[in-house]
Amino acid sequence: MESIYWGCLIGGAIFAIVSLVLGDLIDGLLDGAFELPGIDFLKPVVLAGSITAFGGAGIMLTRYSSVSAIAGLILSLLIGIVAAMLVFFAYIKPMRNSEVSIAFSMKELSGKIGEITIPVPERGFGEVMIRVASGNTIHTASSFEHRPIAAGTRVVVVDITEGVLRVAEWDDDVLKDV
Template sequence: MSLFGAPIETVYLYVLIIAGLLTVLYIFFGDFLEGIGEIFPFINPVLILAFITFFSAAGYILESTTTLSSLFIIGLSLVISLILDTLLNIFILIPLSTAEESLSYTEESLIGRVGKIIIPIPDEGYGEVVIESKSGMISKPATQYTTKGIHEGTQVLVLEVKNGVLYVEPYEDELEVYESD
């Protein structure tokens, strides 16, 4: 069978290459097309490109390796691409869309958090504080407002962040204060 004056295998191959290139371009420049998803929520460019890619790949493979009729191959390719596209949506795209967007932190979000000194802060000097977070441990350089030092293992409260340096003071938990009375 021929389409547009070219063998159907060649058409499948060209569509596959074009869909692959559009997918790569969408990965890099997809933010421009995210607005389409807001206007038409049922149109997802990822699913459309994946469907075209699956369809053309299945059609090309089936045309190259089997002797089935071209109309049957088109129907079979549609079914295969519909199944693969549905699986892609259910098992990859939907879980990714409901996942946490970012596990990163801002320096301002560290203010008010309690950390532990891992490198002692000398008088009028710098040490290092480690703060536990959902995504792991955050280690940052630290100094104290007052001029006295802080020993290793001391819990500290982050009061301010300037130029990536945490300004801390020793932290006493209210339970510890009541127990010592």
């Protein structure tokens, strides 16, 4: 029985190493051939983790405990099932929910409010920080009105030219008049 446990442990470890090194290549070649549609719990990584845990638990129980072979087999199976559940609920399910892209296009920055982090001279470049869905992003900025803008000033992105955000000072008073 111990040879079965060793086979499961070694096979699972080899699968993990191959997946780590060649995962993207294999995924592209196989294109989900081993995944069953609608059954997320039977993904290859979950099954491999379960088999590896089963093998490791079997070896530990056989060598370092006084349980019978049948009890060791049952406990190993339970440990493998628990490991599969942990992999699924701690890794697969959260990763499936995080597949939404947080990328943005430079075109989307037009009209956004930001803050100058490095002063923008009259005819030169500084930096502006803008809050986007993924956090803050910093870009090169120039003054749309060709006026110097101090660090800490709130600005609005007027347009984008050759990857440079052209900004103007944001005036909260203008909104009050509208």
